Amino acid sequence: MTQSIYRIQYNRQLTADVWEMRLEGDTGAITAPGQFINIRLDGLFLRRPISICDWDGQGITIIYKVVGKGTAALGGMEQGQELDVLCGLGNGFDVSRCGERTLVIGGGVGVPPMYGLAKALLRAGKTPVAILGFNKKEEIFYEDRFRELGIETTVTTVDGSYGVKGFVTDALPEEYGYFCACGPLPMLKAVYNAAATSGLLSFEERMGCGFGACMGCSCRTKYGNKRICKDGPVLEKEEIIW
Amino acid sequence: MVDTSVTLSGIRLDNPVIPASGTFGYGAEFAELYDINCLGTFSFKGTTQEPRFGNPAPRIAETPGGMLNAVGLQNPGVEKVIAEELPRMRGFFHKPVMANVSGFSIGEYVRTCALLDREEQVGWLEVNISCPNVHGGGMAFGSSPEAAAAVTRAVKAVTGKPVYMKLSPNVTDIAAVARACEEAGADGVSLINTLLAMRIDLKTKKPLLANGTGGLSGPAVFPVAVRMVYQVYEAVSIPIIGMGGVSSAEDVIEMMLAGASAVEVGAANLVNPFACRDIVRDLPGVMEKYGINSLTEIIGGAHHG
Numbered sequence: 067m068t069q070s071i072y073r074i075q076y077n078r079q080l081t082a083d084v085w086e087m088r089l090e091g092d093t094g095a096i097t098a099p100g101q102f103i104n105i106r107l108d109g110l111f112l113r114r115p116i117s118i119c120d121w122d123g124q125g126i127t128i129i130y131k132v133v134g135k136g137t138a139a140l141g142g143m144e145q146g147q148e149l150d151v152l153c154g155l156g157n158g159f160d161v162s163r164c165g166e167r168t169l170v171i172g173g174g175v176g177v178p179p180m181y182g183l184a185k186a187l188l189r190a191g192k193t194p195v196a197i198l199g200f201n202k203k204e205e206i207f208y209e210d211r212f213r214e215l216g217i218e219t220t221v222t223t224v225d226g227s228y229g230v231k232g233f234v235t236d237a238l239p240e241e242y243g244y245f246c247a248c249g250p251l252p253m254l255k256a257v258y259n260a261a262a263t264s265g266l267l268s269f270e271e272r273m274g275c276g277f278g279a280c281m282g283c284s285c286r287t288k289y290g291n292k293r294i295c296k297d298g299p300v301l302e303k304e305e306i307i308w
Numbered sequence: 309m310v311d312t313s314v315t316l317s318g319i320r321l322d323n324p325v326i327p328a329s330g331t332f333g334y335g336a337e338f339a340e341l342y343d344i345n346c347l348g349t350f351s352f353k354g355t356t357q358e359p360r361f362g363n364p365a366p367r368i369a370e371t372p373g374g375m376l377n378a379v380g381l382q383n384p385g386v387e388k389v390i391a392e393e394l395p396r397m398r399g400f401f402h403k404p405v406m407a408n409v410s411g412f413s414i415g416e417y418v419r420t421c422a423l424l425d426r427e428e429q430v431g432w433l434e435v436n437i438s439c440p441n442v443h444g445g446g447m448a449f450g451s452s453p454e455a456a457a458a459v460t461r462a463v464k465a466v467t468g469k470p471v472y473m474k475l476s477p478n479v480t481d482i483a484a485v486a487r488a489c490e491e492a493g494a495d496g497v498s499l500i501n502t503l504l505a506m507r508i509d510l511k512t513k514k515p516l517l518a519n520g521t522g523g524l525s526g527p528a529v530f531p532v533a534v535r536m537v538y539q540v541y542e543a544v545s546i547p548i549i550g551m552g553g554v555s556s557a558e559d560v561i562e563m564m565l566a567g568a569s570a571v572e573v574g575a576a577n578l579v580n581p582f583a584c585r586d587i588v589r590d591l592p593g594v595m596e597k598y599g600i601n602s603l604t605e606i607i608g609g610a611h612h613g
């Protein structure tokens with residue numbers, strides 16, 4: 067983990083309430099896709115955890131949905147402004163566990179970390195297959211970005227206004243070797259129940275620190291108590307206790 | 309050169325800065341970030357006789373100027389702390405550590421303290437009789453002078469190490485509880501633990517924390533903590549470890565003027581993992597700014613006479 071100041075390179079709206087922000091700064095602490103950053107914001111005591119969507123040597127891309135004070139403040143920020151960020155938090159997805167043909171399943175703002183994961187899988191010579199779930203057509207983002215990676219991509223919408231009508235679990239292919247998923251809890255549960263293979267799931271919890279110090283984010287697993295921020299957010303399918 | 313050193317029950321600290329229990333784990337997460345030997349000492353996570361998972365999630369909520377927690381004393385239990393955490397700690401922390409202990413009965417406090425008493429690394433026992441997040445025990449012992457005195461006496465009987473009783477602010481007269489601890493043989497008192505509090509989620513219309521209530525800490529409680537340290541200083545002659553909302557070197561000095569011999573820093577570590585290192589670094593400069601040569605000399609300086 068590192069703490070440092072990042073400069074906003076751009077902050078642009080993707081849908082009515084989802085934004086994409088590019089932060090320039092030190093990315094040396096990032097070890098795996100699915101890790102997150104924790105952002106300090108003026109006037110708010112706790113930092114805000116947001117997944118790393120993509121990164122390179124110069125900076126990080128995040129995608130966030132405006133749901134409250136902190137994310138609203140982020141949405142109001144402009145190019146050139148600076149943010150105090152803890153970077154490289156959590157375990158992330160272990161690409162070496164992923165099979166040759168791995169499903170990357172994202173729902174809503176669970177989609178962003180799956181983009182970095184898909185790129186990492188490609189780098190590792192594997193074949194990711196993306197399933198992206200949204201409520202309706204207007205909420206879809208990043209479909210084109212996944213397609214630009216040249217990977218098989220299916221979009222589902224709950225109301226059927228675009229792509230496959232239904233949930234991500236309605237678009238599971240016949241054959242796959244492994245799966246990775248991030249999204250709202252009901253989606254994770256549905257994927258867990260529907261999946262034919264082993265896999266990795268990324269969870270959210272309210273956090274005090276984000277780096278393992280406060281026990282604010284603990285959960286029970288079959289492998290013992292874990293802190294979502296430090297021992298997670300990614301857990302193995304086999305260890306999860308619902 | 310200004311002198312930042314202070315003494316707690318005969319043990320000299322290079323400076324009065326002590327990360328507070330529950331915000332610093334057993335030190336390992338912070339030792340990865342900086343050399344924590346720059347600290348006066350640190351108070352490790354509240355340890356109980358048996359392992360505890362604690363309360364269901366969510367355990368954390370934000371507040372103006374602070375946070376609520378209802379962790380509920382999650383810890384691996386004293387045996388594992390002694391078998392695993394203390395040996396690991398030896399690798400990165402070379403000063404006496406403060407052992408924070410919680411319990412649900414006097415017998416449990418006694419057994420846990422007796423085990424930690426044998427550990428050379430432990431400099432002081434900080435006995436938490438003020439946790440608001442557990443049921444049956446915890447804060448109950450800190451709520452009355454009689455119960456606080458009973459725990460103090462029982463623990464003092466099984467340890468030769470200095471015993472600091474950690475007091476609850478959720479009482480009408482904290483000075484009376486402190487006095488009872490002093491009379492029962494406490495070597496010092498630590499205050500304040502968190503203030504019992506609640507937030508309600510407008511979306512669900514239910515309390516935000518699964519536990520319902522939680523403990524408030526952070527800058528929001530600082531003036532309350534200063535007032536309580538000030539009152540307790542007037543009531544007892546044993547040393548006070550002051551805490552509650554401290555986040556800067558200035559706050560440390562204010563707490564000491566109120567009567568604290570040393571100062572713990574809690575919630576600030578969670579938002580700035582380098583908070584304590586920075587406070588230690590800033591102290592000499594701030595002392596010079598206010599014409600302070602020695603921190604020991606300013607303890608209780610705000611009191612008349």
Ligand SMILES: Cc1cc2nc3c(=O)[nH]c(=O)nc-3n(C[C@H](O)[C@H](O)[C@H](O)COP(=O)(O)OP(=O)(O)OC[C@H]3O[C@@H](n4cnc5c(N)ncnc54)[C@H](O)[C@@H]3O)c2cc1C
Pocket residue numbers: 102112113114115116117118129130131132133134135136137138175178179269270271272273299369370
């Ligand atoms: C590991 C992790 C990764 C995340 N990645 C993303 C992401 O890539 N994009 C995205 O849009 N959102 C993400 N979230 C959710 C995001 O953290 C919350 O939406 C955000 O904290 C809300 O802050 P707020 O001030 O706008 O909301 P408020 O409701 O005002 O926040 C109040 C408090 O509750 C906390 N909180 C509220 N909702 C959540 C939540 N769902 N999870 C954890 N804490 C919450 C806040 O951090 C804050 O402490 C992630 C959460 C976690 C734990």
Ligand SMILES: Cc1cc2nc3c(=O)[nH]c(=O)nc-3n(C[C@H](O)[C@H](O)[C@H](O)COP(=O)(O)O)c2cc1C
Pocket residue numbers: 274280282328329330331353354355377379381408436439474500501502524525526527529551552553554572573574575576
């Ligand atoms: C997440 C969290 C966990 C805590 N756990 C403990 C604990 O185990 N034992 C204890 O004596 N105090 C515990 N406390 C209380 C702190 O040690 C301290 O008394 C209180 O938070 C006030 O200081 P602050 O405002 O600087 O945080 C905890 C506080 C927080 C925020």
Ligand code: FES
Pocket residue numbers: 272273274275276277278279280281282283284293294295296
């Ligand atoms: S949020 Fe503090 S331990 Fe996970």
